Amino acid sequence: MATLEQSAENAGINEAGVRRRDFINIAAVSFAGVGAGTALIPLVNQMNPSADVLAMASIEVDISAIQPGQAIKTMWRKQPMFIRNLTAAEIAAAEKVDVATLRDPQTLEERTKEGKRNWLITKGVCTHLGCVPLGAGEGEVKGEFGGYFCPCHGSYYDTAARIRKGPAPKNLEVPEYSFTSDTVVQIG
Amino acid sequence: MVRLIALVIGLFFSGWLIVSAALGGAAYIAEPPAKTVEAAFHEHPKHVSFSFDGPFGKYDRAQLQRGFQVYKEVCSACHGLGQVAFRDLQDLGYSEAAVKKIAADWVNEVPSVDPATGEAATRKALPTDKIQGPYPNEIAARAANNNALPPDLSLIAKSRHNGPAYIYSLLTGYQAQPAALLKQFPDAKTPESLHYNPYFANLNLAMPAPLTSDGQVTYADGNPKPTLDQMSKDVSAFLYWAAEPKLENRHRTGLGVLIFLLLATGLAFMSYKSIWADKKH
Amino acid sequence: MSFPWAEQYKPQNPLMQWLDSRLPLPRFVFNAVGAGYPVPRNLNYFWNFGVLSGAALAIQIITGIILAMHYAANGGVAFDSVEHIMRDVNSGWLIRYGHANGASMFFIVVYLHIFRGLFYGSYKAPREMVWLLGLVIFLLMMATAFMGYVLPWGQMSFWGAKVITGLFGAIPLVGEPIQTWLLGGFAPDNAALNRFFSLHYLLPFVIAGVIILHIWALHIPGSSNPTGVEVKTEQDTVPFHPYYTAKDGFGLGVFLIVFAILLFFAPNFLGHPDNYIPANPMSTPAHIVPEWYFWPFYAILRAFTVDFLFIPAKLLGVMAMFASILLLFLLPWLDTSPVRSGHYRPLFRQFFWVLIVDVLILGYCGGAPAAEPYVMISQLAAAYYFAHFLIILPIVSKIEKPAPLPASITDAVLSKQAN
Numbered sequence: 001m002a003t004l005e006q007s008a009e010n011a012g013i014n015e016a017g018v019r020r021r022d023f024i025n026i027a028a029v030s031f032a033g034v035g036a037g038t039a040l041i042p043l044v045n046q047m048n049p050s051a052d053v054l055a056m057a058s059i060e061v062d063i064s065a066i067q068p069g070q071a072i073k074t075m076w077r078k079q080p081m082f083i084r085n086l087t088a089a090e091i092a093a094a095e096k097v098d099v100a101t102l103r104d105p106q107t108l109e110e111r112t113k114e115g116k117r118n119w120l121i122t123k124g125v126c127t128h129l130g131c132v133p134l135g136a137g138e139g140e141v142k143g144e145f146g147g148y149f150c151p152c153h154g155s156y157y158d159t160a161a162r163i164r165k166g167p168a169p170k171n172l173e174v175p176e177y178s179f180t181s182d183t184v185v186q187i188g
Numbered sequence: 189m190v191r192l193i194a195l196v197i198g199l200f201f202s203g204w205l206i207v208s209a210a211l212g213g214a215a216y217i218a219e220p221p222a223k224t225v226e227a228a229f230h231e232h233p234k235h236v237s238f239s240f241d242g243p244f245g246k247y248d249r250a251q252l253q254r255g256f257q258v259y260k261e262v263c264s265a266c267h268g269l270g271q272v273a274f275r276d277l278q279d280l281g282y283s284e285a286a287v288k289k290i291a292a293d294w295v296n297e298v299p300s301v302d303p304a305t306g307e308a309a310t311r312k313a314l315p316t317d318k319i320q321g322p323y324p325n326e327i328a329a330r331a332a333n334n335n336a337l338p339p340d341l342s343l344i345a346k347s348r349h350n351g352p353a354y355i356y357s358l359l360t361g362y363q364a365q366p367a368a369l370l371k372q373f374p375d376a377k378t379p380e381s382l383h384y385n386p387y388f389a390n391l392n393l394a395m396p397a398p399l400t401s402d403g404q405v406t407y408a409d410g411n412p413k414p415t416l417d418q419m420s421k422d423v424s425a426f427l428y429w430a431a432e433p434k435l436e437n438r439h440r441t442g443l444g445v446l447i448f449l450l451l452a453t454g455l456a457f458m459s460y461k462s463i464w465a466d467k468k469h
Numbered sequence: 470m471s472f473p474w475a476e477q478y479k480p481q482n483p484l485m486q487w488l489d490s491r492l493p494l495p496r497f498v499f500n501a502v503g504a505g506y507p508v509p510r511n512l513n514y515f516w517n518f519g520v521l522s523g524a525a526l527a528i529q530i531i532t533g534i535i536l537a538m539h540y541a542a543n544g545g546v547a548f549d550s551v552e553h554i555m556r557d558v559n560s561g562w563l564i565r566y567g568h569a570n571g572a573s574m575f576f577i578v579v580y581l582h583i584f585r586g587l588f589y590g591s592y593k594a595p596r597e598m599v600w601l602l603g604l605v606i607f608l609l610m611m612a613t614a615f616m617g618y619v620l621p622w623g624q625m626s627f628w629g630a631k632v633i634t635g636l637f638g639a640i641p642l643v644g645e646p647i648q649t650w651l652l653g654g655f656a657p658d659n660a661a662l663n664r665f666f667s668l669h670y671l672l673p674f675v676i677a678g679v680i681i682l683h684i685w686a687l688h689i690p691g692s693s694n695p696t697g698v699e700v701k702t703e704q705d706t707v708p709f710h711p712y713y714t715a716k717d718g719f720g721l722g723v724f725l726i727v728f729a730i731l732l733f734f735a736p737n738f739l740g741h742p743d744n745y746i747p748a749n750p751m752s753t754p755a756h757i758v759p760e761w762y763f764w765p766f767y768a769i770l771r772a773f774t775v776d777f778l779f780i781p782a783k784l785l786g787v788m789a790m791f792a793s794i795l796l797l798f799l800l801p802w803l804d805t806s807p808v809r810s811g812h813y814r815p816l817f818r819q820f821f822w823v824l825i826v827d828v829l830i831l832g833y834c835g836g837a838p839a840a841e842p843y844v845m846i847s848q849l850a851a852a853y854y855f856a857h858f859l860i861i862l863p864i865v866s867k868i869e870k871p872a873p874l875p876a877s878i879t880d881a882v883l884s885k886q887a888n
Binding site for chain 3: 032
């Protein structure tokens with residue numbers, strides 16, 4: 001009996017000793033794990049846009065030379081931008097559409113500025129897979145809805161640059177912009 | 189065999205080195221090199237303390253703004269700051285609008301092209317532009333400065349030993365050539381186009397004293413007084429910021445990392461000791 | 470090979486059993502740095518530096534790959550791209566300072582690792598191959614470090630490239646064509662910068678490969694130990710894991726603390742200010758020196774100032790500098806003493822400490838200006854360096870009367886405990 005008791009007692013001591021030791025080891029390994037994990041943050045974050053890329057200035061564009069029915073392409077944040085001076089007919093065509101039938105329902109009013117309905121400013125990036133749609137350049141195909149046509153996979157945009165047919169899920173994106181005067185628009 | 193060849197090579201190298209040392213030593217003793225004027229009169233930077241010294245150092249934003257003002261009103265007449273963009277000045281405590289105005293008002297415009305004709309032109313600086321010096325290229329800079337090149341100041345505070353103290357000492361160190369120097373080295377008279385400064389490596393530099401009198405720059409709030417000493421200190425601090433803009437971030441991160449590492453290493457030590465507890469070694 | 474009492478890898482988990490019968494990678498790791506590798510129980514802290522060298526290499530590879538994502542190897546923009554990393558890239562300053570100071574940390578631990586080997590006779594049979602592969606790693610490291618230092622394209626980068634490739638110009642007849650071939654031009658420029666970048670990216674992986682061979686060769690006889698007495702029984706060893714993984718974990722912590730102090734609070738302490746000046750082929754800095762870890766070799770290079778008959782001093786210097794490293798390849802056959810550890814070699818030990826001081830003096834002179842009295846001191850120090858390995862060591866091995874060795878590692882441990 002005595003031996004049994006003794007060994008049980010020893011086992012108890014050992015168990016406590018083992019537990020304490022395990023605790024230290026687990027704590028040390030977890031600490032190292034947390035440290036390694038934290039060290040990963042800058043290693044991953046460095047791939048994000050650097051300060052000079054983020055600081056890319058907003059651009060100012062002089063639109064005085066764009067006649068109704070014409071459009072220009074310009075570059076903002078390394079992406080094409082379309083600035084289009086809509087004709088009265090194009091505005092009317094865009095306003096006639098029943099918004100409820102659209103894939104991405106938006107009115108022309110929502111996509112242009114008050115009192116500047118004729119100025120349609122969008123990114124020139126198809127919302128399907130990022131090609132540059134046709135229709136801004138002189139003589140380019142505008143597609144059956146008279147706006148833009150993306151030749152990569154056949155997306156058709158109307159005169160408010162809304163998606164009407166084809167695989168693109170969204171309307172062409174309207175960036176943040178404002179008119180600094182009647183002839184100068186600031187994008188970004 | 190290996191050891192024999194080694195012995196021969198060893199005797200050759202070691203022997204010839206000892207001979208060379210003897211020859212050199214003999215020449216050194218027979219004809220000790222004359223003391224140069226630089227060795228005699230060059231001085232190490234003065235002791236000066238900055239808010240960013242030490243492991244917990246931080247920049248003093250007000251001082252950096254004053255230093256930037258000195259750079260803008262004095263240094264920028266000749267020196268660019270080509271690694272620093274105007275947008276970086278927000279770090280000094282200027283608002284975005286203020287930075288935009290500083291850039292637009294900057295005397296030296298940015299090289300560009302005329303959007304209508306494509307001909308070379310200049311335009312007003314934007315916050316994303318780097319801070320331009322007055323010269324389009326090195327030849328123009330030398331032509332305007334008697335063939336001396338005013339260096340870009342972006343990294344000047346890191347490209348000199350003890351940079352901020354060096355800049356401060358140089359700016360406050362202009363003086364007449366000491367009579368003792370001319371007495372000891374009659375040939376070492378400062379040439380007409382150069383200026384004597386004991387903190388400059390070869391004692392004479394092309395740049396005339398840029399800060400010459402108290403009050404040369406008017407500080408916005410009039411406090412502290414723009415003495416020559418104060419202006420020199422402020423611009424030295426600003427140039428150190430220009431060279432090492434991430435210093436505060438570095439100090440802060442370093443403190444956190446060190447505390448963590450001390451704890452982790454302490455735990456690792458306890459873990460090591462407990463694992464070895466029953467092993468004699 | 471391993472000791473017969475080494476623990477066997479017995480996976481319990483069915484997935485691990487499945488893997489073990491198809492690709493026994495876990496078994497490989499288990500036998501290499503796990504419980505399956507029996508290690509002498511008496512290793513002291515100097516045995517930490519092997520693992521730390523590996524850690525330093527890993528840090529260099531990780532930070533280096535990241536820097537290469539932002540760096541541009543073109544003479545026109547290389548300097549600016551480094552400043553771009555320092556100012557605009559997220560945490561770029563941390564990664565770049567980490568890489569620059571990581572190189573210094575790498576050399577610090579590797580030098581300690583080498584001197585550990587020198588003192589404890591780790592280069593002796595049956596571990597000659599471990600030593601030789603280690604020297605190959607050291608040579609690769611030097612080449613990598615040199616080419617990496619060129620990349621920021623500052624003044625020291627440019628003039629370092631010019632001076633070091635100029636060493637090859639000292640070779641008679643073919644020297645100049647070789648230098649032009651190395652640079653891809655008549656002076657360092659885009660061609661040189663691009664090939665240095667390419668090789669600087671490649672060599673660390675070659676180093677990693679040779680490290681695997683280095684460890685493989687080590688596992689054949691097993692690790693040496695401070696007594697230099699071979700392992701005899703199971704009692705003499707402990708399994709690598711958890712005993713030495715725990716000890717190396719602690720060592721790694723201390724290493725990282727030193728590294729962090731350098732990186733965060735004195736990142737330019739070991740660098741040279743002139744490398745913050747863009748490369749300028751028209752003006753040489755007043756005082757060009759390589760990075761600190763090359764100073765002893767630079768001192769040997771400059772120590773030759775007098776022509777020997779028809780051999781110009783410049784060529785002698787280059788030969789001596791290469792010889793100073795290459796002679797280490799002969800070390801296992803120069804030191805013939807049957808006793809490994811410096812603990813039991815009273816005469817060897819004294820010369821060893823002289824060598825340490827001598828290398829420190831060489832290092833100091835290598836960083837000092839090339840003027841008297843530094844030249845004379847470095848000549849005498851270099852003379853001792855060659856004499857130590859090529860003359861003194863073979864003689865000491867012959868005449869020395871070693872102290873009595875302990876019967877076994879366990880004996881040594883227990884008698885130390887008893888005292």
